[in-house]
Amino acid sequence: MPMFALADANSFYVSCETLFQPGLRRKPVVVLSNNDGCVIARNAAAKKYVAMGQPWFQIRHASFPEKIYAFSSNYALYHSMSQRLMSGLEEMAPRVEQYSIDEMFLDLTGINNCIHFEDFGRQLRAHILQNTGLTIGVGCGPSKTLAKSAQWASKEWPQFGGVLALTPDNPRRTEKLLSLQPVEEIWGVGRRIAKRLNVLGIKTALELAHTHPAFIRKNFSVVLERTVRELNGEACIPLDEMPAAKQQIVCSRSFGQRVTEYNEMREAICHYAERAAEKLRAERQYCRHVSVFIRTSPFTPGAIHYGNVAGEKLTLATQDTRDIIALAMRLLDRIWLDGHRYMKAGILLDDFTPSGVTQLSLFSEEQPRNDSSALMAVLDGINQSRLGQVWFAGRGINPQWKMKRKMLSPAWTTRWSDIPVAMVR
DNA sequence: TCTGGGGTCCTAGGACCC
DNA sequence: TCTGGGGTCCTAGGACCC
Structure with a gap:
């Protein structure tokens, strides 16, 4: 009988922030999305005041019994803590x-020959706390979905101490827990x-568990x-130790302020195209299809919402930034309309192949660039060295539309000048 | 003024083939 | 009355996840 554990950090982004500002640990703290748009993480103290996904501008001026501390998202910090x-x-x-930036599935099959699952979970917790300062919750179950449910319960009821195992030898306990879990809290069941x-009258996980699989499949x-x-x-759902190669790469961002000029949009698309090409090379893939999209805000009252996307196949698969920028610019020209206040734009690469030269068309004039991989290696080498940065001129310098991150914390773990200093007296 | 970004999988339907 | 059947491939859209 297989056994899975799911370990996940408690309010991960907020925990990363308060780890380096421990004075805030018991105060309400939230982390905001890019452009300081809306709330994407809250600690326990903030949960009673702020909803997930709530726009920051609604919260900022509202009055609460306590001060709410907000941080712009600091992905350099979160990635380093995640590692x-x-x-x-x-x-x-x-x-x-x-499974995600702060979640890991573990295969615990057979481990109960040596140690009880929950004792193992407690060891795991202690180990992570000591090594990272982060607090994790651990749920165990004979399927990934049950491990997820156990982990949900370990957070819902503090008396479990953050560790809960659902085992086949105690079916009553599993039933009890599932009868208390609303269907929308099950892993794989969304709002719709x-x-x-x-x-249909199915409100709890237990009621769903008791529904006939054939009925569910049909309906x-x-x-x-x-x-x-x-x-x-x-x-x-088996444990997936070697995640498959990516099938698409997206680079998109909302602008810090609305973009109305064509040239500004070109700069933005050029920037995203560069980033996407970098990611593509990091994946050691070549792409054969590029799409570009632009859109206005759907929330602006009165204004007509415009959004459009254009895509095109490449004759030759590429990972060369120059090819991707050139195509992206042509695609932008197809969908750009003057007179709109654009909120967001992005680029999507897909249709990947692991090598550049697939099959040269007999009649194609196009030939692969012979300097491509060397040049791209130099570009990536310089940019990854952190000693300097090079980029394509089309991206511009210090653009108006760049992201707002007014409440960014220091790069505590990834920049020498930001390393916290301990004062000893 | 102000509402995230980056992924996955599945399905239905159309185009096209013989 | 009644207008084939079966297959593949591709795409768009919808659902989900964090």
Whole structure:
């Protein structure tokens, strides 16, 4: 019988911030999305005042019984803390799957020959706390979905001390927990599906578990059918140790202020194209398809919302920034309309192949650039060295539209000049 | 004034083939 | 009355995740 654990950090982004400003730990703290747009993480103290996804401008001027501390997202810090967290977890289990920036599935099959699952969970917690300063929750179950449910419960009820195991030898306990879990809290059930299930009278995880899989498959999908089976302890979703190569790369951003000039938009698209090409090379892939999209804000009252996307296939697969910028510029020209106040734009690369020269068309005039890989290697080498930066002129210098990050914390763990100093008297 | 970014998988339907 | 059947490939859109 397989056994999975899910380990996940408590309010990860906020914890990363308060780790270096411990005085804020018990105060309400939130982390904001890019451009300081809306709330994407809250600690326990902030949960009673602020909803997930709530726009910051609504909160900033509202009055609360306590001051709410806000940080712009600092992904350099979160990534570096994530790496420490993940290597700490890897040390404790032979087979693991990193599921998100702060979550890891661990294969615990057979481990109960030596130690109880919950004792193991407590060891895991202590190990991570000591090595990173982060507090994690641990849920165990015979399927990934049940491990997720256990982890949800470990946070919902503090008396579990952040560790909870659902095991086949105690089915009553699993039933009890599932009867208390609303369907929208199940892993794989989002708002839409939850609504439809509620209409059918299925409100709790236990009620979903007791619904016939064939009925679910017919009326919903094979995905939800799998969830039903997983809730019944049947492991349908295996541990994925080697995540497959990416199938698409997206670079998109909302602007710090609206873009109305064509030249500004060109700079932005050029910048995103550069970033996307860099990511593509880091993945050691070549792409054969590029799309560009631009859109206005759907929230502006009165204004007509405009959004459009254009895509095109490349004759030759490429990972050369010059090819991707050139095509992106042509695509932008197809969808650009004067007179709109654009809020967001982006580029998407897909249709990947692991090597550049696939099959040269007999009649194609186009030939691959022979200096490409050497030049790109030099570009990436300089930019990764952190000693200097080079970029394509089309991106411009210090543009108006760049991201707002007014409340950014220092790069505590990734920049020498920002390393915290301990004062000893 | 002000509302995130980056992914995955599945399905339905159209185009096209013989 | 009744207007084929079966297959593949591609794309757009919808659902989900953090």
